[in-house]
Amino acid sequence: MFRLLRSVWVFALAAALVPLAGQAAYNDVQFTADTNLELANGDVVVAESGGAVESLTVNAASIEITISSGSSITLRSDARRQMTLSPGVATLTCGSTSSSFALTGGASLQTITLTVEAGSTCTAAAAATPTPASTTGRGGGLPPRPSPPTAVAASINDGAAQTASRTVTLTLQATNAVLMLVSNFADFHDAPSWVPYRTSLPWTLREGTGEQSVFVKFRSPQGGESAVVSDAIQLTGGGAGPVAPPPGVALTEGSLVKEAGALPIYRMENGVLRWLPSPTIFLAHGHRWQDVRTVASLAGIPRGEPYSLSTSPQPRFTLPLRRGVSGPQVYALQLLLQTRGYFPTTVPPTGYFGPVTTAAVEQFQSAHGLPVVGSVGPQTRAVLNQLSQ
Structure with missing residues (x-):
């Protein structure tokens, strides 16, 4: 999980899965993929893809957002928690x-605190009742509800009645849409995240013959969501299409690849693409963001089971690690130190060796009778590798 803390680091999130590309300017926190913000009480609030704010701080039971004119962000609880804003500048949906809040900046810089009620469940009545109006920056009134995309439509294989292949092409239409969510299920439980709006999308239907449906909804730049649209087609064969990669896409065993305009990153393994569903899993498998290739289409390549943390290899430390370096071994070091109580649980492992990691290494070295130098050399590596076996 990622937490963004203004007092520690603020990172720009690059356009792949949520790789941490480097340190960003103080007033430039951008989310190019759905990002989990974990509170100390275990609740998770999702900062949805496409959001941008001046700064964002995660506290024990709340999130503080500084937002300015032209900025917007949608914060969502997939546990349907009751959430409140202070000041109350938006309505809980x-x-x-x-449950979610769609926030849009006003005429002046404003700091808003979102509080999550632990263990709660929002109600339809709560969604229909506006939170108290702000008395600063908005003229004392509530902003209008974000306008959703209009003229939305979706079709499978240009409206064909049937197909013999699970690999199909979706034709999509929406006015004033920047993001979309696509799923084989009406509740969207298999949709990894919102992706940039496209008018055409290669897609793989569910396994099994018979009627297959695809469901789509769209989101506007202001955060408004459209009604769900769908289309159905009869699948007469269970094949996933050709196993060979599309023309111009040469994938070998172990290749890391993503489709242009989409977020999921896959690894080629035994002729199928396996999804790496989070930065934690991506880094725990020892991968590097710079090794991910972007191709025009992955249509026709079958998908395998997604990776999980349970399939991640145990870390093996082989490199000298010191302040200023970054990479999978730094990430594994932070995870290991965090599980042992040396790295603070209020700080997310990022793969960057900064002052917090230096202090954690010093504590670890002191506790194990090692020279307290704040960096990882041969002696410290030996102890770390022993603990990670």
């Missing part, structure tokens, strides 16, 4: 699968 309580849906069947999540």
Whole structure:
């Protein structure tokens, strides 16, 4: 999980899965993929893809957002928690699968605190009742509800009645849309995240013959969501299409690849693409963001089971690690130190060796009778590798 803390680091999130590309300017926190913000009480608030704010701080039971004119962000609880804003500049939307606030900056810089009520569940009545109006920066009134995309539509294989292959092409239409969510299920439980709006999308239907449906909804730049649209087609064969990669895409065993305009990153293994569903899993498998290739299409390549933390290899430390370096071994070091109580649980492992990691290494070295130098050399590596076996 990622937590963004203004007092520690603020990172720009690059356009792949949520790789941490480097330190960003103080007033430039951008989310190019859905990002989990974990509170100390265990609740998770999702900062949705496409959001941008001046700064964002995660506290024990709340999130503080500084937002300015032209900025917007949607914060979502997939546990359907009851959430409040201070000042109350937006209305809580309580849906069947999540609760959310869509925030849009006003004429002046404003700091807003979102509080999550632990263990709560939002209600439809709560969604219909506006939170108290702000008395600063908004003229004492509530902003209008974000306008959703209009003229939305979706079709499978240009409206064909049937197909013999699970690999199909979706034709999509929406006015004033920047993001979309696509799923084989009406509740969208298999959709990894919102992706940039496209008018055409290669897609793989569910296994099994018979009627297959695809469901799509769209989001506007202001955070408004459209109604769900869908299309159905009869699948007469269970094949996933050709196993060979599309023309111009040469994938070998172990290749890391993503499709242009999409977020998921896959690894080629035994002729199928396996999804790496989070930065934690990506880094725990020892991968590097710079090794990910972007291709025009991955249509026709079958998908395998997604990776999980349970399939991650145990870390093996082989490199000298010191302040200023970054990479998978730094990330594994932070995770190990965090599980042992040396790295603070209020700080997310990032793969960057900064002052917090230096202090954690010093504590570890002191506790194990090692020279307290704040960096990882041969002696410290030996102890770390012993603990990680």
